[in-house]
Amino acid sequence: MDFTIPPVRCYLLFPRTCKMAKSLLGLHSALSERRWNTTAVGYFLGKRPYFHHLNDHVRSIWPMVREVTATSNGFFFFHFSMVTAMEEVPVWIKLHDLPVELWTTEGLSIVASGIGKPLYPDAITRACTRLDFARVYVILDISSKLPKHVIIMVPKEDGSEMACKVDIEYEWLPPKCNTCMTLGHATKVCLTLKPKKPVASVYVQKADACKPALVVQSLESELEPCSVPTCDVATGAEGPNPVDTSDKAHSQGLMINAAIWNVRGLNRRDHQVSVSTLISEQRLHFVGLLETRVSAINVERVKRGVHPRWNWFIDYAGPASRIWLAWDDDFVDINVLEVDIQYVLCRVLIRCIHTHVLLTIVYGFNELGGRRVLWQNLSNISHAIVDIPWLVGGDFNTVLDASEVCGHSGDIRCAAEEFQACIHETGLISLPMQGEWFTWHNCSTDSRSLWKKLDCILVNDCWLDTWPNSVYASLNARTSDHSPLVLRGNVPFQTVSMFWFDNYLTMSSEFTLTVQRVWQHHIVGATMFGVTRKLKALKPIFRKQRQKKGDLSNNVILAASFLETAQALLARDRHSPLLLHLQFSCKLVLRLATKLEQQMLHQRAKFAWMKGGDQCSRIFFHKDVINEFVAFYQTLLGGDRRARMIDLCYLRPWARHTITEDEATQLICRVTPDEVKQAVFDIAEDKAPGLDGYSSGFFKAAWPVIGKEVTQVILDFFATGRLLKQVNATLLSLIPKVQNPTLVAEFRPISCCKMLYKVITKIIVQWLSGLLDKIISPSQNAFVLGRCIGDNILLAQELFQGYNQQHLPPRCALKVDIRKAYDTVEWDFLSAALKLFGFPPLFISWIEECITTPTFSECFNGSPHGFFRGSRGLWQGDPMSPYLLFLVMEVLNLILQQIIEQDGGFSFHWQCEALHLFQLGFADDLLLFSRADVASVHVFKRGLSIFADLSGLHVNPQKSHLLLSRAASNSREDLLAVLDFQEGIFPLRYLGLPLLAPRLTIADCKPLLLKIDRRLNGWDGIMLSFARRVQLIKSVRIALQVYWAMAFILPKTIIQAIEKKLRSFLWKGSTGNDYAKVSWNQVCWPIEEGGLGIRNLLALNRGLMSKHLWSIISVDRTSLWVDWMFHYRLHSQSVWTVSDRTGSWGWRKLLRLRVRLQPFVHYKIGSGVTFSLWHDPWHEMGTLILRFPMGPRHTATLPTVLLNAVIRDGAWSWPLIINIESVEIIHSLSIIWGGSNCMGCSRGDVHLGVCLCYLLSTWSQSRLVLTTVGKV
Missing domain, CATH: 3.60.10.10 (Endonuclease/exonuclease/phosphatase)
Structure with a gap:
């Protein structure tokens, strides 16, 4: 741009720091004085900036800076090339209401030259794509007065001129004194003002002080600047401390x-x-x-x-x-x-x-x-x-x-x-x-x-x-x-307390008005930035409201005492309208106080573990311990990010499914506001909040006010693919993985993400989860709709059957532990895995933006410590992380498939080759099966090594085990040498349960009894009320017993021992006493029938196991366990008639539930192509093979046929058989011709799940027996 010299110019004279130093010390030579004449000294109030950031910033805005140096006590020295460079300040200015005639290089030069020396306009101004204001970079002469506007005479068409006022906005300028014409303070506080x-x-002095007195000068003083250090708060230039x-x-x-x-x-x-x-x-x-x-x-x-x-x-x-x-x-x-x-x-x-x-x-x-x-x-x-x-x-x-x-x-x-x-x-x-x-x-x-x-x-x-x-x-x-x-x-x-939003505040009448007052303010910038700023502005207001509420538990006590006083007064004068009204008001107050306390306690109970868990609440108090934890996880999750080009497309021939064009279109379709709202309201209110302290309870209650902006934030992300760092700031809460942790690595970091991030990832997960069933192989059972963790456990038990027998083929299994699986995944590998399965680039970019932009702080005793950026890994607590880890582990499955097919030396595990089964996985919990030979184990080692090099996920040999059958004992040393694993012995824990070769014994169930003891005795049972002990018993049953009961038929001795502990705790508050006021069977009755609603453990166990039997009956081929059962246990037989004397211990126990389940299973006959004529109980008489002897079956030449063999054109078509009476009974059944066969579980006219049907039946039977005994 051209520079037009204004009529009058003057220059800012900066104070010479060397003269001040000379007057104070008198030690400067002429040479040093010349050096310090071109040096400015700075000091920052508050947090000191990083030196390199400051150096780069200063050089970018002040090109004449030759060197920047710093001292350890916080001072910065800016060395300029010449004195004149110190007297000019480069600043961006905005010219508002600029006439369109001046939107040229010459016009901008003329206008800007009246303010300073113009350098250049910004790109948008040069392109004339924004006409609200022009933005020009100028060098200001601070010694001259800076105008707030200029008057421009613009020629009109008739030859006359019109005056136009152009307002000037200075984007950054420190306080300027118009009296002494220097920077750093305002005019009204200038020390030279008279x-x-x-x-x-x-004079400010201290008596008997050895140091010079501190002097505050009068305002008319003409002396040197006072010794009280003055400071510009914006720049932070202040005293020496x-x-x-x-x-x-x-x-x-x-x-x-x-x-x-x-x-x-x-x-x-x-x-x-x-x-x-x-x-x-x-x-x-x-x-x-x-x-x-x-x-x-x-x-x-x-x-x-x-x-x-x-x-x-x-x-x-x-x-x-x-x-x-x-x-x-x-x-x-x-x-x-x-x-x-x-x-x-x-x-x-x-x-x-x-x-x-x-x-x-x-x-x-x-x-x-x-x-x-x-x-x-x-x-x-x-x-x-x-x-x-x-x-x-x-x-x-x-x-x-x-x-x-x-x-x-x-x-x-x-x-x-x-x-x-x-x-x-x-x-x-x-x-x-x-x-x-x-x-x-x-x-x-x-x-x-x-x-x-x-x-x-x-x-x-x-x-x-x-x-x-x-x-x-x-x-x-x-x-x-x-x-x-x-x-x-x-x-x-x-310790520094974090802000937590208490959901009970939403019940206040002023909640909505409070949010409205803050939300109506306009924040300049992106919508995402505005929402984060408004949420921050609400924090002090909610803090104050929480203080006004006081101690909620104490409020309940006070309200109860007021009610007692009111009722005592009313007892003396029962007809007083005033006392009646007082009693009614006290009841309302007590009800409200109780409701607030319950809501607060319920929310705190859900995320109280964030303040340290049950085990680690005070070990972090020492600063050195905190620093050790921060350093460990900064090394684990942070550091330098790996940048490596990885191509996994060579594995695509072994992929089960790749994304089609239609599926890709669905993944990147436009997000609707209804989807955003649904995602917000699907998150439970008592979920632990993120670093900002806001739970979903706040967002739900304030949705009428904030919903529009929050929705726009989510839509903006899917439109731009960008996240602010404030949104992806994550709080790591450390939960102990063992009973008494002694190492940092024995804690599991759980990420508490902010609500905006949770909503974004929840929407991505909704799209992603619908495709996992097609992509993930049946051997992986985690986080896929319709697959069950119990299938893995049951199938593993079947494969381990006979490991203690010598006559069976030699077999081995590898229980593989991945070291810090979530925390060490390399991001470049994850991107390559998503490309392998055919995910569209836009969808991949959304995921990459979410996982590659986190910042972490760690939570100790409810306080955040540390701050670092992530460079690898996924984090538990992020809704998206389990699904992404699942895709990562599927790549391992493909690598092993490729090596097995290309390497002719691999031999499958016994009873696994037909299904090509070599792996059972549940996320990062892996079981690998093969024949017990060195060549097969080498295949696993090679696959794990390739996978570790690509993904960053390495095997932990100290926690990985090699399980050998008795027939493979001769190869033990060779196999252990190949893998460097530990040798495993039964029972070995898998997914929290014992892996068994023979049968489940009482000794195997001791961990379950110990957990129940620890959970019940860990509470002060004597101090808990009876109702609270009932609730604790229900929660213990749900948390511990159900998981075991869905995988094993528990021995009756264990069930009786558990019920004895629960019974003692219910009546006495501890598990050591054997005392009961009512029989346990009556306690387990439904509440409406006089019981406490506690489920009978025997009925619950059998009902949950009956669900697995139902999967076989309904031929659920999505389950790998069901497929394996049909191949190796049932063959061509029906589950109803197969012998319960062969097979594993668990399979035999499961078959004995058929008699109890059969009354609840009903068949509707359609085409008859899936029902067995002789083995399925499609007739109300039951299984026909039990009614027809072998002679009639062979005479009719129908020994092993399906039901459609005796149906033609929608009617029965039976060949000549001996038992005519049975045929007439069969003919009475109707056929839904043209329809499909179906089965269901029902009780009466109500269709229910098989487990619930079984439980209802057991309860009815037990109550009938008790009632009969009572009448006698």
Whole structure:
């Protein structure tokens, strides 16, 4: 761009730091002076930036910077190539309402040259694709006044000119003083500003101090800049002490006692004594005094009367010395950063813990308009503060709401709303308050008496995170009309508490209004960014609401006591309408308090394990232990990301299914708002929240207000494929995997994801899960609709049958443990796996964006620690991770298939070759089967090695086992040498249950009994009520017994032992006593029939196992276990007539349930192509083979035929047989000709599941027997 020189130019003169250093030290030579003439010194308030980031940023915006250096105490030195480069600042400016005639290079040059030296416009301005404003990069001369607008004369068609006003917006500019023409402070606080009335200097000194006195100059002083370090909050250039918010502050209490008091004058001796007494009684280290009304001539006298040994800062920015600060230099050090007529901002160093905080002492104007300036200034300060505790306190001269006023006051709505808006904008929250609620009284003794809460203390989130237990007290007003506010120090330390949204807050009448007030604010930027900012703004509001609710459990106790009192009074006067109404109101209050407590306890019980689980709640207290955990998982999940080109397409011939074009179209179809809403409402309200603390309960309750924006966030992701880092910030909660963990690796990291991320991945999972049944081989049974974990266990038991027998073929099995399977998956391999199965590129890009952009913090005792980016792995807790790991493990199956087919040396396990079965998998739990020979085991080793190299998933040999049959004992040493596995012995645990070669014994069930003992005795059973013990018994039964009962027919001895423990716990609160008031059978009756609704364990066990039998009866060929049973157990026989004397122990036990199940199975005859004529009980008489002897079957030449052989044209067509009576009975059955055969389980006219039918039958039988006995 061309540069048009304006008529007048002047230049900014920066202060020479070398001259200041020379005046202080007198040690600089001429050479060093020339070097420092071109050097600027900077210091950042708050968190120190990374050096390389700062270096790159400075060089990008200030090309003349030659070098950037730093010191260990926080100072940065910027070396320029020449002095003139320091006097110019490059800034982006926006030109609003620019006439279209000037949207050219020449026009922009002319307009921008009146502001500074134009360099170039941005790309959008150059292309004229955005006409709202023009954006130009200019170099400003700070010594000249920066205009807010310029007037441009634009020629008209008639030859005349028209004046056009172009508004100018500076995108970034630090505070600029128009008096001294320098950066770093505003004009109103400039030290060279001369007031109309001179005021004498005030010297700040400490008696008997060895160091030089601290001097605060008067405003008319022409001396050198004062020694009180000033600071621009935005840039952080300040004194020599760096801000330290290290963990040292967390290891102790606040260690500072401070007070703020509007004393209403300090000239009187009694007022001075009151302040002095307050300092001594409360052991204060710092005090802020407001409205002292002390003239400069009386300052020394007043200081001696209050505390002569303290340091003082006196603000004369306004009349009547509005704000004074005093502090004990032995405990704190004060650096005043900014002075305003309504506040003083200072930085406080707490010496004993070497921690810095920011204090803003406020004395607001009485007028509404004057306070608006205060609100704006506080907002500006809040935007500049990053990661440093900040406290704002004093006399605000306004209230937050009507509850802070007692007496007749004018209309406070406008003032209160502006105060609330300021608090919302700054992110401040009120500290918990003790003592008097109202802090000001107008001292009237008549009806005009007025009380208000004008004084308060507010803090930011960082303050609460550092000192969550800090409070302030409102004391008696003494000689003033305002109460002093005392900040309580030495509060016992607690770890940083995270924000958790309590679902009971949604029941409040103000919940929706609260969300609406925040949500109506417009946030500049993407919708995703706006939603995250609004959620953050709601946190302090919900914190305050939760504080107002108080202790919910204590509220229940109080409400119950009020009800008892009301009922006692009503007993004395039963006809009193007032007492009747009081009793009714107390009942409502108790009902509401109980409901709130129950909802709170229910939610906390669901995710209380996040605060440490049952085992690890306090071992993380030591900082070194926390650092060790953070370092371990940062190494495991973080580090350098692997970038490797992987192509798995060579495995596609062995893939069971690849995505078709129609399926790919369905995967990338447009997401609808209804799908988003459904995904939100499908997430349980009591699921553990993410790092932001919001559960789905909040989103559901606030959906009418926030639903539109949240939906747009989700739609934006699927349109752009981009996630903000705030959305994918994940909290890792560490859960112990063993009883007494001693190693970091013995904890399982569970990811607590944010709701927005959960909704996105839930939608992806809904599309993905529908295709897994086609892609995943039948040998994998995890997370596929229709497949059951019990099938894996049952099939494994069948394959291990006979391992203890010598005469069977030699066999072996590998129980493979993958080391940290979720945490070590390489992302490039996952992408290659998705391409292998034919997923569309857009769908893959969505998944990659979700899994490759996480940041992690770890949760210890409910507090987040550490922060690092992930570079590999999936995380448990992410809805999408199990399905992706399932696809990863399917690649291992394809690799093994390829090697087996190409390697002729592999031999299948006994009874596995027909189904080509060599693997059973449930996610990363693997069982590999083969013949016990070295060649076959080599195939497995080769496949696992290739898979580990590609995916990053390595086998853990210490936890992997080789199981050998007795016939393979001769090959034991050779096989173990090939794999380097441990040798396994039976019973070996698989999926939490024992793998058995012979039968299930009582000793094998001991782990189940121990778990029940631990679960019941772990609770204080004696303290639990009877009803709570019933609920605990039900939960223990569901959690432990059902899993065992669906895999084994439990021995009756074990069932009796379990019921004995439950019975003792129910009546006595422990498992050691054998005592019962009612028989256990009656306890297991339904509630409506007088029982407690506890399921009978024997009936439950048989019912759950009957589901497996039903899978065979209904010929469920989606189950690999059913397929195997038809090949190797049933052959061509029917399950109804096959002998129960052969096969494994589990198979024989299962067959003995046929007699109990058959009454509930009903056949409807259609074409007859699937029912066996002789073996299936399709007739109400039962199985025909039991009714017809061998002679008639052979005479009719129908020994092994299907039912369709005796049906023609929809009618029975039987050949001549001997038993005519049976044929007539059969002819009475109707045929649904043209339909299909079907079976079902029913009880009466109601169709039910087989398990439920069995349970209902067992309950009916047991109740019938008991009733009969009772009548006798």
